[in-house]
Amino acid sequence: MGSIFQGAPIPEGPGYSFRETPAVRQAPGPSSAAGERQHGFYPYTDNGGSTLGISGADFAILAGDTRSTSGYNINTRYAPKLYKIGGDAPDTPPIALSVVGFAADGAALAERLDTIVKMYRYQHGKPMGVAACAQRLSHLLYMKRFFPFYVAAILAGLDESGRGALYSYDPVGSYEREQCRAGGAAASLIMPFLDNQVNFKNQNVPGSGQGHALEPRKPYDLPRGTVEELVQDAFTSAVERHIEVGDGLQMMIITRDGIEEVYRDLKKD
Amino acid sequence: MNHFPQAWGRPRDDVYGAYDASYLHDQNGPKAHTQSPIVTGTSVVAMKFKDGVVIATDNLASYGALARFTNVKRLRQFNTRAVLGFGGDVSDMQYLDRLLSSLSIRENYSAYASSADSADATEASAELNAKNLHTYLSKVMYKRRSDFNPLWNAILVAGLDGDGKPFLASADLLGSTFSAPSLATGFGAHLAQPMMRRVVPNEAAVANTTREMAEKAVRDAMKVLFYRDARSMDRYSIAIVSKEGGVEMMEDEQLEGQSWAFADRIRGYGTQVN
């Protein structure tokens, strides 16, 4: 959101001529006659958008809206945030990655991971498992600890026993396997909804008692249809309240049969 | 002459004040990279139609508010199926021009070049198309931003992809990339984009858009930009890339059908002070 104001006019008003950005800052102290130049280039921007992942008993779903923004501008209404990892040869286990934040870093990260998984297969003669891939992604992010990829990443696949596997990351590589995670601009809007609807937070078994005797409702593996509806609801709601989210919803449903891709329209306002 | 060679031939400190040595590359300071653009070009506008893409820029290179160079061509033809439009720093554009020239030469001497004796379609399809070119440029831009040494440009790549379908995508100084039925950089993102989106709101609409419709929308957009963008000019370049026609480049177009009737009624500054 801070990026919105980057192109704003300079504070001195419209009298400027040659220099449109306030690049010269008068340095303190008597020694510097001309002042020091500030770094005028900021290598990041926020392209907005939101992502979400939920894992189930034998599937995992990744979803992201397709709007790309810079400030109040919409760059495009269709810029996918979801990437397939490791090629789509028939015998490769399906892995997908969602990245949201600075889109150029996201694309670079997805491309690096994809290359690594492809080279792993070439060198070892077998595909990379999702757990190994997840850890490698963490390393990729941490490798750039001091010039980070400015993205929230979610990796989805199926683990060795065929269960849905979902890993979420911060920009510098901390990661964790989870049931569900929302990322990006509307994460703070979607995540509480997911806590309640996927992990049944703040839900109790009706009539189980009063006070401490009240039993929390136990989470179970949600069926695929329910999860798809949750994803859809999460995004239609986020679109209502967040200006950087909208235009289209892209979903990747990862099952043992491969990756099924779904696209649905969202509001374009 | 004293024994401070650095002071020789320079104004005396006691008369003119301390010499500003900041421009001499300070041995102790960090290596200086571009911090801001100097000579700049304004918007690039482009939109797809059913058989190709229209792209346009004006011919102005500004030095701040000064309209410094009035005959600078900011569209560059790469080959028969790709044209680039540059906004932002003009010297960085010229660097990219040289980079693309060397790429072009390398390609044309390589195994990708179509042999002179065969002119069939499959032969030509081996050379770089607009999509290949955009991928390459986005890597260059991203590498440079990652080195904190950006090429201060916003670039539109217009042309045909590997399947001969219309292709339009953007790359900028941060390495960000995106693609849409219509694109505009700089001021055009505010003024031209809404006009073009009325014609091609989505990919489906592109199939129903003729070359004439697209060309008119782009020329209209250039006019509105000239009206309202203070860093624009009424001479401009427009290129149309299509499968049948290849690249048609018109580099010295004059903005036509301007209406300044409203200007009479404007009071308060300029010649009509009150």
Next chain:
Amino acid sequence: MFRNNYDNDSVTFSPQGRIFQVEYAQEAVKQGSVVVGIVSKTHAVLAALKRNAEDLSSYQKKIIPIDAHYGIALAGLASDARVLSNFMKQQSLSSRLTYDRAISLAEITARIGHRAQVNTQHYGKRPYGVGLLIAGVDAKGPHLFEFQPSGVTQEMVACGIGARSQMARTYLERNLDHFEGSSRVELVKHALRALKDSLSQGRELTVDNTSVGVAGISEDFKLYEGQDIASWLDATFENREEGEEGESMEVDT
């Protein structure tokens, strides 16, 4: 031990204008088991005879898929081929990453040709002891290239290299006119028959000792081995019961 005084390194010409080390390297190719490649208008096919060092060991790798659109077959030093194939893999990936374009077969062949030539002109280096057939499909259609240790590369319609490959080439020359219009399966059959002609008396192509690689227009390069090639072998050599009593029991139904 030495044949003459001019074969100690690959930078010295003999008075007859030959570089013996390079020629010896080409002998190494002839030691390798035979591989065959053919192209039609729509497909490119590689077929290879795999050897096992002993009955207890596994069979050698003869065909290596490099990128989605092409692969190589090798005859000679497998370790040298691995170095080359790693290089080719990297170059192919780099082309896809930098330009989003599948590298052309002519280009990748030129690049390994150049690498091999460097080895024939620097003291202390040794030529690659391997010959390659590079087959696949790029923007200009199906292609087959031959690569030799000398750095010589050439585009071929059909080609066979390796031990006793003269017999395979004879077959290919005789059937040259049929290849261009061949269907996918016909092309595989031609390749298998050419391969068969190079076998010594009494040996047969089996699912264990044969590899086939196929690429086509809008069909990615794929390596076929084991039971995947059984039907091709059966279709190619329908009446081969005679001369192999031992195996006929299994082959016959």
